[in-house]
Amino acid sequence: MSLQLKTEIWVQAFLRRCEVNGQFGSVITRGAEEAGALYIVINHLDGGHDLLSPAPGAAYDEAGERRFIRDFPSPVPWAEVSARMEKRKRSDPDLWLIEVEDRTGLAGLTVES
Secondary structure, eight states: OOOOOOHHHHHHHHHHHHHHTTOOEEEEEOOOTTTOOEEEEEEOSSSOEEEEEEOSSOSBOTTSOBOEEESSSSOBOHHHHHHHHHHHHHHOTTOEEEEEEOSSSSTTOOEEO
16 A cells, blocks of 8 residues: 655655755645645746646556646647646636746656656
8 A cells, every 4th residue: 555645745745856856846826735636837948838737547656656647748838838727726726736947857757648
């Protein structure tokens, strides 16, 4: 059985890991402490952004890692990410939105296809 952390604790640990790796990250929208849906924006610092959303089904995989999917097939401008997240916030006010700057990757996260 895997340990499933509260969203707030997972976010704090993730942002600390990003900091150790030299990546800047911050909370844009703070959601429910216990189990708010978690969305992560990867800012590639070239005008492109990946939006990672919770994968359908279980929030965690068999190894206890959070599951994410890409919202867009390739990086998009901030305006597209912002418009999509504003719509989601209207239907789920408890969601979390995190932004991490990473020029070359996805801040160490694994994304399902």
